[in-house]
Amino acid sequence: MIEYLEAAKSKGVSFRCMLWGTVNANVYAIEGVMPPRNRMPFCYIGLTEKCLYLVTLGVFFTSKATWTFTFPFADITMLKVRKGPFGIWYTIKIKGGDDVPLWFSVKGISLGTDIKDQKERMSVFLAEIETLKR
Numbered sequence: 001m002i003e004y005l006e007a008a009k010s011k012g013v014s015f016r017c018m019l020w021g022t023v024n025a026n027v028y029a030i031e032g033v034m035p036p037r038n039r040m041p042f043c044y045i046g047l048t049e050k051c052l053y054l055v056t057l058g059v060f061f062t063s064k065a066t067w068t069f070t071f072p073f074a075d076i077t078m079l080k081v082r083k084g085p086f087g088i089w090y091t092i093k094i095k096g097g098d099d100v101p102l103w104f105s106v107k108g109i110s111l112g113t114d115i116k117d118q119k120e121r122m123s124v125f126l127a128e129i130e131t132l133k134r
Contacts, residue, residue, distance in 0.1 A: 004057075007065075017047045018045070021042070021044075022105050077097065078101065079095075080094075
């Protein structure tokens with residue numbers, strides 16, 4: 001996670017929060033490719049002081065980054081956060097400038113990953129996102 005997010009950001013900028021999530025199917029619409037049925041790609045999400053970075057991973061080969069999205073906070077024109085059942089996950093819809101809206105989900109569990117403290121990471125991420133909505 002750190003390796004992919006560090007490669008996406010500018011030098012000299014540090015992350016306030018990093019976590020993993022899944023990107024909903026509309027990321028494929030950007031590239032004109034349909035996803036395999038019932039397979040949403042994993043992504044790594046990072047927040048700096050001024051930007052949100054999202055790096056998608058291959059659907060079948062998660063060791064390969066496929067796309068990188070950067071959303072400078074100053075350019076965000078839409079940000080919606082929807083709570084899933086029991087607060088286990090949250091779906092975020094974001095649009096920056098002229099970009100196609102992007103939906104991604106964050107979960108408070110990290111089964112199948114080696115990421116520690118995912119629930120705490122999600123809490124920090126959601127608190128930071130809430131400040132952007134104001």
